[in-house]
Amino acid sequence: MLSSAAMIPLTKAQARRFLLLKQGLLGARRFEGKQGVLNYIAQAGCIQFDPVDICGKSPEIALQARVKGFRKSMLYTLSYRDRALVDHFDKMMAIFPTADWPYFHGVRAQYQSRIRSHQAVETVAQEILDAVGRMGYACSRDLNYPQKVDWYWSNTNLARAALEALYFRGDLVIHHKEGTIKYYARAQDCLPLELLSDQDPFPSPLDGLCWRVARRVGGVGLLWNRASDAWLDVRKLSAKDRNAAFYRLTTEGHLLPVAVEGLSEPLYCLRSDRALLESACSNIRFRARTELLAPLDNLLWDRKLIQALFDFSYKWEVYTPAKDRQYGHYVLPILQGERFIGRAEPVCDRKAGILCIQGLWLEPEVKMTKALKGQLLRCFTRFAKLNGCQTVEWERP
Numbered sequence: 001m002l003s004s005a006a007m008i009p010l011t012k013a014q015a016r017r018f019l020l021l022k023q024g025l026l027g028a029r030r031f032e033g034k035q036g037v038l039n040y041i042a043q044a045g046c047i048q049f050d051p052v053d054i055c056g057k058s059p060e061i062a063l064q065a066r067v068k069g070f071r072k073s074m075l076y077t078l079s080y081r082d083r084a085l086v087d088h089f090d091k092m093m094a095i096f097p098t099a100d101w102p103y104f105h106g107v108r109a110q111y112q113s114r115i116r117s118h119q120a121v122e123t124v125a126q127e128i129l130d131a132v133g134r135m136g137y138a139c140s141r142d143l144n145y146p147q148k149v150d151w152y153w154s155n156t157n158l159a160r161a162a163l164e165a166l167y168f169r170g171d172l173v174i175h176h177k178e179g180t181i182k183y184y185a186r187a188q189d190c191l192p193l194e195l196l197s198d199q200d201p202f203p204s205p206l207d208g209l210c211w212r213v214a215r216r217v218g219g220v221g222l223l224w225n226r227a228s229d230a231w232l233d234v235r236k237l238s239a240k241d242r243n244a245a246f247y248r249l250t251t252e253g254h255l256l257p258v259a260v261e262g263l264s265e266p267l268y269c270l271r272s273d274r275a276l277l278e279s280a281c282s283n284i285r286f287r288a289r290t291e292l293l294a295p296l297d298n299l300l301w302d303r304k305l306i307q308a309l310f311d312f313s314y315k316w317e318v319y320t321p322a323k324d325r326q327y328g329h330y331v332l333p334i335l336q337g338e339r340f341i342g343r344a345e346p347v348c349d350r351k352a353g354i355l356c357i358q359g360l361w362l363e364p365e366v367k368m369t370k371a372l373k374g375q376l377l378r379c380f381t382r383f384a385k386l387n388g389c390q391t392v393e394w395e396r397p
Contacts, residue, residue, distance in 0.1 A: 006257075007257050007258065007259040007266060008256055008257070008258045008259065008277065009258075009259050009261075010258055010259065010260045010261070010277075010280075010281070011260070011261050012260060012261055012262060012309055013338070014280050014281050015222060015258070015260045015267070015280075015309055016309050016310060016338050016339075017280040017286070017338055018221060018222065018269070018273075018276065018277055018280035018281075019220070019221045019222055019299060019309070020299075020335075020338060021276055021279060021280055021286070022221035022269075022273060022276055023066065023221060023298060023299050024040060024066040024067075025065060025066065025289065025291060025293075025299065025335060026286045026287075026288070026289065026337070026338065027286035027287050027289075028287055029066065029067070029068040031066050031067045031068065032067060032068040032069055033067070033068070033069050033070075033074070034074045034077070034078060036066075036067040036068065036069075036070070037063055037067055037070065037074050037075060037078060038078065038084055038085070038097070040063065040066055040067060041085065041095065041096065041097060042097055043218065044218070044219045044298050045090065045096060045100075045215040045216070045218060045219045046090040046091055046094035046095060046096035046215075046219065047059045047062050047063070047094060047095050047096075047296075047298065048091050048092055048093070048094050048296040048298075048301075049087055049092075049093045049094055049095055049296075050093075050295070050296055051180060052318055052330065054329070054330040054346075054347055054348065055330065055332075055346040055347060055348045055355065055383070055387055056072070056348075056383075056386055056387055058294040058295055058296040058297075059075065059095055059294070059296075060072050060075060060294075060386070061292065061293070061294035061295075061297075061332065061386075062293070062294035062296070062297050062298065063075065064292075064382070064383065064386045065291040065292065065293055065294070065297070065335075070386070071386075072386070075095070076177075079095065079174075080174070080175065080176045080177070083098055083190055083191065084097065084098055085097060085098060086098045086101060086173060086191070087174055088101075088104065088108075088167075088170075088173070089104065089107050089108075089168070089233060090104065090107075090233065091216070091219070091230075091232055091233055091301070092232055092233050098191060098192075098195065099195070101170075101191060101195045101196075102195055102197060102201050103201060103202075103208075103211060104170075105197075105198075105199070105200045105201065106200055106202070106208060107233075107235070108168070108169050108170035109169070109200075110235070111165065111168035111169040112169055115165050115168065115169075116149075116150050116151055116152060116161075117149040117150050117151060117161055120147070120149045120158060120161070121149070121158070121161055121162045121165045124145055124158060124162050125162055125165065125166060125171075128143060128145070128159070128162045128163065128166065129166055129171055129172070129186065131143060132163075132172065132184060132185060132186060133186050133189070136175075136185065136189075137175035137176070137183045137184060137185040138163070138183060138184060139163075139181050139182060139183045139184070140157060140159040140160035140163055141159075141181075143159040143163070144159070145157060145158035145159035145162065146158070146159075149161050151164075152164075163182075163184050166184070167184055170187055171186065171187060172184040172185065172186060172187060173185060173186075173187045173190050173191065175190065206241075206244060206245065206248065209234070209237070209241055209242075209244075209245045210245045210248055210249055210254075212234050213231075213234070213242070213245040213246065213249060214249055214254055214255065214270065216230050216231060216234070216301075217255060217268055217269065217270060218270050218272075218273075219298050219301065220298055220299065220301050220302060220305075221269060221273070221299075222258065222267040222268065222269050222305070223267065223268055223302060223305070224263075224265050224266065224267050224268070224302075224305065225242060225243065225246045225265070225266075225268065226265060227239070228301075228302045228304070228305070229301060229302060229303065230301040230302040230305075246268065249268075250268070253271055254270070254271055255268040255269065255270065255271065256268065256269050256270070256271050256273075256274065256277075258277075260309070262308075263308060267305075288336060288337030288338070289335075289336070289337070290334065290335070290336045290375045290376065290378070290379040291334075291335045291336075291379065292332045292333070292334060292335075292344065292346070292379060292380075292383055293332060293333045293334075293335055294332070295316040295318065295330070295331075295332065296316070297333075300314060300333070303315075306340075310339060310340055312333070312339075312340035312363070314333050314340075314343070316331075317329065317331060318330050327343060327345065327359065327361055328345040328358065328359050329345070330345060330346075330347070331343045331344065331345045331359065331361075332344055332345075332346065334376070334379070336375065340363065341362060341363055341366045341372075342360065342361050342362035342363050342366060343360075343361050344357055344359065344360050344361075344376075344380075345357065345358045345359035345360075346358070346380065346383060348387045348389055349389075350387065350388060350389070353388070353389050353390040353391060354384075354389055354390075354391045354392075354393050355380060355383060355384035355387060355389040355391070355392050355393065356393045356394075357380060357392065357393065357394040357395075360376075360394075377392065377394070380392045380394060
């Protein structure tokens with residue numbers, strides 16, 4: 001059953017404009033510096049993490065497109081020194097405000113017993129937790145538990161499995177990283193004690209589900225009540241439960257239903273975004289920008305929605321066998337103004353200080369002009385700076 005709340009009519013152009021304004025990708029940049037990083041992630045709920053680093057990691061690429069003056073060190077400092085952000089499960093592995101830690105009590109609790117090699121891990125879990133407490137922080141190489149166990153992705157040593165299990169269930173957090181190596185510390189030594197309650201803050205499962213559904217809607221800007229990759233890691237989200245959450249959120253006024261021309265199903269936005277929605281429907285002209293977007297960018301969480309609204313199809317092919325790829329290994333969408341104009345494959349040669357554009361594919365209706373070349377070069381030059389590169393190598397057509 002759906003709410004009878006009045007639909008807000010939008011054209012596709014208005015819906016696109018609203019999404020881009022919501023995401024801070026259209027008009028003047030409204031996020032700036034470290035505070036801008038915090039403000040965007042607070043608005044988005046979370047940004048999704050992936051460790052692949054061809055030209056910056058996905059969350060770094062997402063932030064550079066939105067935050068004026070963004071540097072990679074800002075995200076590291078906010079996460080591992082200021083402790084204003086934490087990396088843990090939300091939309092898969094993600095980065096979110098530390099203040100939201102209590103709301104994922106139920107997610108962490110699932111790893112108390114539902115974990116691979118549970119018996120082997122449990123035999124050493126307390127020993128390892130105590131050892132980490134004594135040491136302050138540790139990685140798997142600091143602990144002598146060489147026994148091999150079945151683990152996610154591949155077999156691994158017991159030390160790593162136990163550290164990750166303790167991390168999954170929230171006993172440990174990431175203290176810092178050195179390259180791809182994670183060092184763990186006790187949560188009680190890194191997070192404010194008032195966030196570490198053993199009690200689930202939600203009175204009922206539906207309360208928790210409504211919070212997460214609203215969070216995901218806010219993370220994108222507009223979503224529909226249907227199966228979608230935007231709901232990844234909202235566990236046990238059946239159509240019945242999703243319908244119940246949308247019904248409650250709309251009847252209580254937290255979500256507004258939106259009817260977009262040409263779409264057979266309604267979309268929903270947060271009521272708190274009503275003023276932004278009105279701006280998107282106004283005659284205000286917003287400055288167009290040219291930006292490279294991250295493969296796991298919040299705007300792209302529902303790629304079928306992007307196809308429906310922007311007529312742009314994007315697939316991240318980093319895990320696709322080379323022979324089956326349509327474009328390339330690590331290809332990023334190019335957003336210009338209110339449309340996607342193509343995709344590029346930037347690769348960093350950090351030793352040489354060069355950002356190499358290995359491929360550029362424009363959409364069929366987009367023609368390369370002198371002006372577009374200049375706009376793309378400025379975009380690539382900013383992107384090179386993010387990655388510590390001084391030169392852009394691009395065979396311009």
